Amino acid sequence: MSVLSICNSRRPFCFSVDFCCDAGQIFAWAARFAIGGPLLGISVGVIVVWMLDYFVKEDSEAQITLTVVAAFSCFLAAEGTDMEVSGVLAVVFFGLYLSEWAAYEEKIAFSLKTFWGEADFIADTIIFVVAGLIVSSVIWNGDIGGWDWAFLGMLYIFLHVIRFVAILILWPVLKSKRGYGKRWGKREMAVLTFSGLRGTVGLSLALIAQDMLRSRGQEDDEKNGGLIVFSMSGIVFLSLVLNGSLMNPLIQALGLDRESRAEEALFIHSATRVEALLQNYVDDLLKTDVFLEDAAFQSVWRYVPVFSSAQYWHRIESGKVHLGPFEIQDAVSPAAARRRQRTNNPEQEYCCPPAIQGTWNYYHRQFRQTPKSEGGALGFRRTQIVITSKNETHRTLEYQAIDLQRQLANVHEQLQGYHTKISHEENEDHEDINPSEEDLIQGRTRYIAAIRA
Amino acid sequence: MGHGDNEDSSGHYEAVVVVTLAFGVVAQTICGKSVKVGVVKNVADVFSLLPYTIWLLIFGVALGTLNEAYQNNLMHSSIESWNNINADVLLFVLLPVLLFESAFTVDPHIIRHEALQIFCLAGPGVLFSAFGIGIFSKLLIPTFSWKIAFLLGSLMSATDPVAVVALLKDMGVDKRLGTLIEGESLVNDGSAYVMFVIVGRAIMRK
Numbered sequence: 045m046s047v048l049s050i051c052n053s054r055r056p057f058c059f060s061v062d063f064c065c066d067a068g069q070i071f072a073w074a075a076r077f078a079i080g081g082p083l084l085g086i087s088v089g090v091i092v093v094w095m096l097d098y099f100v101k102e103d104s105e106a107q108i109t110l111t112v113v114a115a116f117s118c119f120l121a122a123e124g125t126d127m128e129v130s131g132v133l134a135v136v137f138f139g140l141y142l143s144e145w146a147a148y149e150e151k152i153a154f155s156l157k158t159f160w161g162e163a164d165f166i167a168d169t170i171i172f173v174v175a176g177l178i179v180s181s182v183i184w185n186g187d188i189g190g191w192d193w194a195f196l197g198m199l200y201i202f203l204h205v206i207r208f209v210a211i212l213i214l215w216p217v218l219k220s221k222r223g224y225g226k227r228w229g230k231r232e233m234a235v236l237t238f239s240g241l242r243g244t245v246g247l248s249l250a251l252i253a254q255d256m257l258r259s260r261g262q263e264d265d266e267k268n269g270g271l272i273v274f275s276m277s278g279i280v281f282l283s284l285v286l287n288g289s290l291m292n293p294l295i296q297a298l299g300l301d302r303e304s305r306a307e308e309a310l311f312i313h314s315a316t317r318v319e320a321l322l323q324n325y326v327d328d329l330l331k332t333d334v335f336l337e338d339a340a341f342q343s344v345w346r347y348v349p350v351f352s353s354a355q356y357w358h359r360i361e362s363g364k365v366h367l368g369p370f371e372i373q374d375a376v377s378p379a380a381a382r383r384r385q386r387t388n389n390p391e392q393e394y395c396c397p398p399a400i401q402g403t404w405n406y407y408h409r410q411f412r413q414t415p416k417s418e419g420g421a422l423g424f425r426r427t428q429i430v431i432t433s434k435n436e437t438h439r440t441l442e443y444q445a446i447d448l449q450r451q452l453a454n455v456h457e458q459l460q461g462y463h464t465k466i467s468h469e470e471n472e473d474h475e476d477i478n479p480s481e482e483d484l485i486q487g488r489t490r491y492i493a494a495i496r497a
Numbered sequence: 498m499g500h501g502d503n504e505d506s507s508g509h510y511e512a513v514v515v516v517t518l519a520f521g522v523v524a525q526t527i528c529g530k531s532v533k534v535g536v537v538k539n540v541a542d543v544f545s546l547l548p549y550t551i552w553l554l555i556f557g558v559a560l561g562t563l564n565e566a567y568q569n570n571l572m573h574s575s576i577e578s579w580n581n582i583n584a585d586v587l588l589f590v591l592l593p594v595l596l597f598e599s600a601f602t603v604d605p606h607i608i609r610h611e612a613l614q615i616f617c618l619a620g621p622g623v624l625f626s627a628f629g630i631g632i633f634s635k636l637l638i639p640t641f642s643w644k645i646a647f648l649l650g651s652l653m654s655a656t657d658p659v660a661v662v663a664l665l666k667d668m669g670v671d672k673r674l675g676t677l678i679e680g681e682s683l684v685n686d687g688s689a690y691v692m693f694v695i696v697g698r699a700i701m702r703k
Binding site: 070073074077078081111115116118119120123130131132133135137138139140142143144146147160161163164165167168169170172173175177178179180183184192195198199203206207209210211213214218228232235236239240241243244246248250251252253256260268271272275276277279280284285287288289291295296300 | 513514517518520521525547548550551553554555556557558559560561562564565576579580582583584587588589591592593594595596597598599600601602603604605606608613614617618621622625626629630633634637638640641645648649651652653654655656657658659660661662664665668670671674677678683684686687688689690691693694695697700701
């Protein structure tokens with residue numbers, strides 16, 4: 045209120061500077077307002093980061109309090125004093141400066157992010173419910189007629205039109221290739237146009253506008269204020285419901301979620317690399333180990349995840365995984381697999397532990413095959429990998445590969461430990477050069493169990 | 498909480514806050530922050546058809562409607578306090594929290610890469626759409642003066658595509674596009690607010 049209202053002793057924050065409607069003065073004032081805000085925010089940011097680094101590095105409570113004090117004082121100094129700069133821009137740039145710092149101090153910033161996430165949750169919740177309250181009071185007081193509802197619908201459409209026109213005008217700048225990636229086209233333009241959702245900030249400005257108009261108290265002000273909150277809430281509602289839920293189908297229809305051919309090739313290549321690394325690891329390190337020589341490596345390879353059809357076929361062709369007769373049947377015809385699953389108990393027929401039968405069933409489906417007539421090993425032909433949600437696949441690949449690598453490394457480390465222990469014993473006791481039979485058996489069982497787990 | 502702008506409402510702000518947050522926890526737990534379109538099997542799936550904030554808005558309207566029916570209780574006076582809320586509370590308590598949080602959690606590296614695009618979209622782009630919306634609403638709503646129409650235009654230019662940005666990231670769309678949308682919304686909060694203050698002052702000047 046304070047920023048907008050004329051001086052009033054009851055209001056704690058107010059400006060003494062007169063506002064003038066001369067265009068030049070407005071421009072000068074706006075420039076000062078818009079440039080001063082970021083400057084204030086960044087200078088507060090510099091001070092706060094310095095304090096975070098040197099004074100309260102270890103104390104998360106003090107850090108949180110410091111950022112709270114800084115964010116609010118930043119806003120108060122900008123909006124509530126004669127400084128005449130934009131508090132919103134100051135806080136935004138203060139936050140950006142701090143996020144730069146937080147990117148390097150991930151661990152320390154965690155508690156800050158948790159706290160501010162919670163504060164944001166509460167603020168969001170309050171603003172949306174209060175807007176709902178005001179909308180209902182506006183509707184029940186009869187200020188909203190049929191024309192206002194029609195206006196809301198037209199405004200919703202118009203917002204997209206005007207956003208599209210703005211993007212069209214700015215397109216030469218927006219599409220320009222800076223940094224990395226490929227050029228943007230019509231598809232990106234559509235997503236950009238469609239992503240003009242309205243939310244909390246607009247809603248809180250509408251509430252502020254309503255209070256401002258009410259306190260001015262001229263003719264129609266009460267109704268206009270109500271209409272502003274009504275239309276803003278309506279737009280927030282429509283844009284969140286319609287744009288929010290139609291964005292997913294839009295992206296799918298435009299094909300923006302799919303890999304380009306280059307990305308796909310890259311993905312398959314990296315999957316092949318991972319496979320080669322794993323093969324080296326298993327063949328060179330694990331298989332040659334004295335304790336693991338008769339481990340069930342068929343099962344080990346069943347546990348190692350498959351990400352591409354090349355990988356899938358390599359497993360089968362190189363004999364790392366032997367498909368049972370029923371599995372081959374399932375791989376050839378997914379319909380047959382479904383039929384059999386309905387009638388029979390699939391556990392009897394797959395030659396792998398029950399825990400991963402579902403996974404292999406999924407692999408057969410994922411790396412889909414064509415019939416025998418079209419050739420290929422085992423009577424199938426390799427087909428291109430189909431990635432529908434590429435991020436998910438990438439992430440799965442990454443996590444599973446890391447996890448697997450860690451598990452294998454763990455087993456190997458234990459083996460190394462055993463070797464050292466044995467050679468240690470050898471050094472200590474020259475008479476007993478070979479480990480006892482019992483030791484060997486115990487060691488084998490242990491590591492086979494570790495690998496199977 | 499408030500600054501005692503309206504002497505008639507005694508300021509029972511807490512009642513609404515408590516009820517609201519209780520509902521907020523339920524809605525947040527059930528549907529999370531993003532929209533999940535899928536098969537509706539139980540109550541939780543019905544909730545997840547709409548984003549969490551929309552449920553809050555609906556809850557607010559329902560609470561206000563109940564309030565019209567049942568009066569003379571604590572909840573009623575609390576709702577009246579919130580209906581007549583002083584904008585200072587929103588401006589000085591809630592707005593800094595929202596802005597700081599969204600700026601703090603943004604990825605600074607890509608923002609810097611796309612600074613030019615973001616400022617084009619959030620500067621001239623916002624000015625253009627604010628004027629467009631202002632003219633549009635002045636033409637359609639007879640009670641609006643030009644100033645009030647531009648006030649509506651400026652406050653309607655602040656975009657907030659949180660749900661969409663999360664979706665873009667999940668679906669693996671070009672990372673630059675998501676960042677441009679996120680960065681634009683961050684900066685156009687500021688530029689829309691600058692316009693809002695300019696128009697607001699022109700309105701309050703007698």
